[in-house]
Amino acid sequence: MAGKDFIVAIELGSSKITGIAGKKNSDGSINVLAVVKESVKDNAATSIIRKGVVYNIDKTAQCLTTIINKLTAQLKTEIAQVYVGVGGQSIRSIRNTITKELPVDTKVTQDMVIELMDSNRSTKYPNQEILDVAPQEYRVDTQLQLDPVGIQCSRLEGNFLNILERQTFYKNLNKCFETAGINVAEMYLAPLALADSVLTETEKRSGCALIDIGADTTTVSVYSKNILRQLAVIPLGSSNITKDIASLQMEEEDAEKMKIKYGSAYTNNDDIDNTLMLSIDEERQVESRKFIEIVEGRMDEIIENAWHQIPQAYCDKLLGGIILTGGGANMKNIDKAFINHTHIDKIRIAKFVNHTINSNNEDINAKNGMMNTILGLLAKGEINCASDEADGQRDLFSTQHPADSGRTISSVSGMRPGSVPTEEQKRQAEEEIRRKREEEERIAREREAELEAQRERERKENSIINKGLRWIKNMGKKIVEEE
Incomplete structure (x- = not known):
């Protein structure tokens, strides 16, 4: 039987929904207690989740319920809440500047x-929701500073990287968990959880690009000086290569097998045998050159699009290189393909997370990059997800800061970097802001009333004094006249 202290994380991917439960140890390692997957392709994937975005709320909720039920059966403990990864094709970043004279x-x-x-945070984007904000440098007069507090100036400029998602997708994701009756401890940006789990501090500081090649999407995250500088999701992934291979008149299942067996992101022309035929099955074959051209053609498109997402200002400053991860990064010679396109020699393939993970699960122990995101989300968890806790919010380690699922969010400083407010949390934050505004208005009215009363008293006092002075003056005149 599993212990009563564990974290549960859920990742909604394009091809499957993954649920994981793990127990954190005091030395920082994690014991994985259970892993469950539900293939959305078995449930009409085109209408449930496309490119990491929920389109069918009810069917997605059913999958989530199944995930929770299976995890509960393995853990033999009811689950009170879960951590959720937020990703998908509509996520993008945009810079914004706020100035104060x-x-x-x-x-x-x-x-x-x-x-x-x-x-x-209050900046409005049409049909877009601000999920998170990555503060950049502050301009203090003419100088750039990471921390401007305590510096004298006459002009303060804040530069921010706002991470956005379409409001419809954001609401659909929240609605799925509400429909399934699953409490969300915290939503977290999946690309940021992944980056924290596979990148080193040196790579983030010196400048690097993390490229996660998934099934239907490719996510590009750019870091420099330990700051997120760009986040973009491209609606292209390894499944596009599979579909292209399937155009050679075969089923996608056979195309996937051929991609895994023969696929290469780069092949030297001198190594191509024009007479070689690749077997689809016992009866059918395909020309090797045609197969290579199809695979490389789509791979080149993915690489070019990913490279295009890296801001020009950082292209020649990626001293930490390019880090590849995800299932698509397992393709043969993918590092050579990236070198040819980007002319960056420092390419690393992150097959596994930096944390120490103890598990008997085959998918995790395969260390092929496909479980990196869900493990990153698991590592972000801090609140016990077991339902038999007395308070339900106990932090697993006293040295960590609890991510209070019911906290209000009034400023960026009130949230963990990468944390995304749920709709309920946003409602609570808005209600708190409304209450504070009303309280401030009430206090202002009381102060104004008190000031008015004081002014009235002063007017009365002045009136009495003036009357007395005028009486004395008049009396003085009468005495003088009489004399």
Whole structure:
């Protein structure tokens, strides 16, 4: 029987939904207790989840319920809440700048910085939802600073990288868990959880590009000086290669097998045998050259699109190189293909996460990059997900900061980097902001009423004094006249 302390994470992928439960140890390692997968392709994938985005709420909710039931059976413990990875094709990043003019030689305070953050958070994008914000450098007069607090200036400029998703997709994701009756402890941006799990501090600091090649999407994350500089999702993945191979008049299942067996992202022309035939099955064959051209053609398109997502300012500053991960990164010679297109020699394939993982699961122990994201989400979990906890919010380690699932969100500083507010949390935050506004207005009215009362008293006092002075003056005149 599993222990009563465990984390549960769920990843909604294009081809499958994965649920995982694990127990964190005091030394930082993680024991995986259960892994469950539900193939969305078996349930009309085109209408459930496409390119990591939920399209059919009810069927997705059914899959989620099945995942929870299977995990519960393996854990022999009811699950109170789960961590959820947010990804998909509609996620993108956009830069935004907020400026505050100040009196000369004003010292920057933390409240000023939070005010800039809140102003940025309130920026409206048509049909888009701000999921998270990655603060960049602050411009203090003419100087760039990571932390401007305590510096004197007359102009403070905050530069932010806002991570957006279409509101419809964001609401659909929330609705799935509401429909399934599953409590969400915290939503987390899957690409950021993945980056924290496979990238080294040196790579993030010196500058790198993380390219996660999934089934239907390819995610590009660019880091420099330990700051996320760009996040983009391309609607192309390894399944596009499979579909292209299937155009050679074969089933996708056979095309997938051929891709795994013969596929290469790069082949030297001198090594191509024009007479070689590749077997589809016992009766059918396909020309080797034609197969190579199809695979390389689509792979080249994926690489070119991924490279195009890296801002020009960072293309020649990726001292940490390019890090490849995901199932698509397992293709033979993929590192050579990236070198040929990007002319960056430093290519690393991240087959596994940086954490110590103890597991008997074959998919995890295969270390092929396909479980990296879900393991990254598991590592982000801090709140016990077992339902028999008295408070249901106990942090597993006292040294960590609990991600309070019921916290209000009024500023960027109130959230963990990468954490995405659920709709319920957003409603709570808006309600809290409304209450604070009403309280401030009430206090302002009371102060105004008190000031008005004070002014009235002063008017009365002045009136009495003036009357007394005028009486004395008049009396003085009468006495003088009489004399």
